[in-house]
């Protein structure tokens with residue numbers, strides 16, 4: 001059996017299922033490009049039948065990808081499979097990923113199907129997919145709570161119908177490393193045609209065991225791992241790709257398997273995904289957290305100074321964390337800024353570059369030191385704004401202890417400039433009331449408002465996240481600026497733009513003041 005473990009990235013599908021994590025087309029294309037650069041083997045770009053937006057995103061990612069296989073998810077339904085194929089067929093290497101639940105609970109309560117009917121659905125859906133696409137993956141949703149005898153029959157049926165990848169997800173994060181590994185060992189040894197397929201893991205992190213379970217299955221014979229950047233995903237998330245890749249690399253002695261992941265691209269991918277989704281990485285997160293390579297206590301610092309391997313089991317450089325020595329400030333020009341962007345992994349179109357450079361100069365005027373994180377926040381903010389229909393033009397705030405705060409806000413809505421004045425219990429409230437005046441959205445409720453400092457010092461840029469919830473779905477907007485209130489207005493406007501995309505183009509009923 002090969003020692004190569006294929007990496008199937010589902011940041012754009014399962015990752016996007018995190019509440020408030022939806023990405024627009026341009027954002028998905030940027031993430032897909034970075035995933036290819038990082039060396040993932042398969043990119044699950046979405047669930048084509050879910051919406052027009054998902055269909056377009058899968059099609060465009062399929063057209064863009066040069067090397068990676070591009071997959072779309074599909075239920076065990078002809079319409080889903082046909083839609084998935086219509087989107088992925090543009091890829092050099094297309095894959096249809098079809099699934100159905102196999103646990104007694106899901107079959108009875110959710111699907112209302114008898115086990116024999118589920119087997120029939122597997123036979124029908126996989127053979128239909130295989131008739132139109134040479135690469136078909138089949139998943140047994142809730143595999144870890146399925147009856148092993150039935151699961152073995154389901155896998156055998158899927159392989160006989162033409163599936164060449166068999167995924168056994170721990171859909172609800174219920175497994176432990178021992179039980180998950182044992183399930184793979186059991187299925188691989190008892191399913192008669194198991195040798196005709198690659199077995200795949202797909203772990204959720206409800207008990208914090210997603211990566212441990214994934215590695216256990218690899219030890220038991222799985223040769224594809226499904227994961228997401230920063231571990232984003234449904235509920236507590238999916239197994240984090242950076243943790244799996246580095247565990248296999250650093251502990252090759254204990255787990256003699258390899259992936260095609262270019263580890264030096266990991267930090268870039270992590271920052272890109274957190275910048276786009278607004279999901280901050282917790283500081284103590286393995287591999288990509290801000291503290292993953294930080295040492296504060298004296299004994300550790302002493303050891304580090306003597307030999308870094310005393311307290312570091314991998315180098316920061318191995319995950320792409322290297323401070324370039326190009327220090328940017330208000331005296332820097334376009335050449336240095338362009339080089340810095342290249343170092344940070346950005347390739348901007350000329351107009352985006354010019355806009356970003358102007359904002360960089362403004363930032364350098366306002367801030368003593370411009371850190372790499374500032375540039376990342378600034379460029380993400382600028383590039384994310386590129387296709388927005390609602391843009392912040394001007395913000396004025398009057399606030400003090402004797403009177404309610406007042407905000408005067410000018411927005412460009414479809415390139416028409418509109419201004420509103422509003423009061424509120426504090427400057428942020430006044431600002432958001434002014435946004436409501438200009439862009440009424442009574443069904444969209446503010447669910448979360450979060451500020452975090454991009455770098456250090458009182459002149460640090462603020463990165464604001466705003467989550468709006470409407471009809472059970474949420475969108476997250478992000479904005480950055482040295483002025484927290486401007487960042488707040490940008491974040492709110494960004495969330496409204498995403499809400500508009502979710503609702504469809506007709507969407508927001510903007511009115512003039």
Ligand SMILES: CC(=O)SCCNC(=O)CCNC(=O)[C@H](O)C(C)(C)COP(=O)(O)OP(=O)(O)OC[C@H]1O[C@@H](n2cnc3c(N)ncnc32)[C@H](O)[C@@H]1OP(=O)(O)O
Pocket residue numbers: 014017047049050051074075076077099100101110111112141171234
């Ligand atoms: C574990 C996972 O991550 S699975 C993927 C989850 N991701 C998503 O659901 C995101 C995208 N989903 C969507 O946009 C929508 O749910 C759609 C478009 C797929 C379906 O929308 P709707 O037709 O309105 O159905 P709804 O979401 O209400 O219910 C799902 C239906 O699919 C059925 N279903 C669920 N899984 C499967 C399956 N694998 N194969 C066949 N049918 C299935 C359910 O039984 C239910 O059918 P019912 O309406 O007859 O009861």
Ligand SMILES: CC(C)C(=O)C(=O)O
Pocket residue numbers: 014073099139140141142167169170171172202204
């Ligand atoms: C659809 C499948 C692969 C899934 O995401 C899960 O079971 O968690």
Ligand SMILES: [Mg+2]
Pocket residue numbers: 014169171202204234
């Ligand atoms: Mg999942």
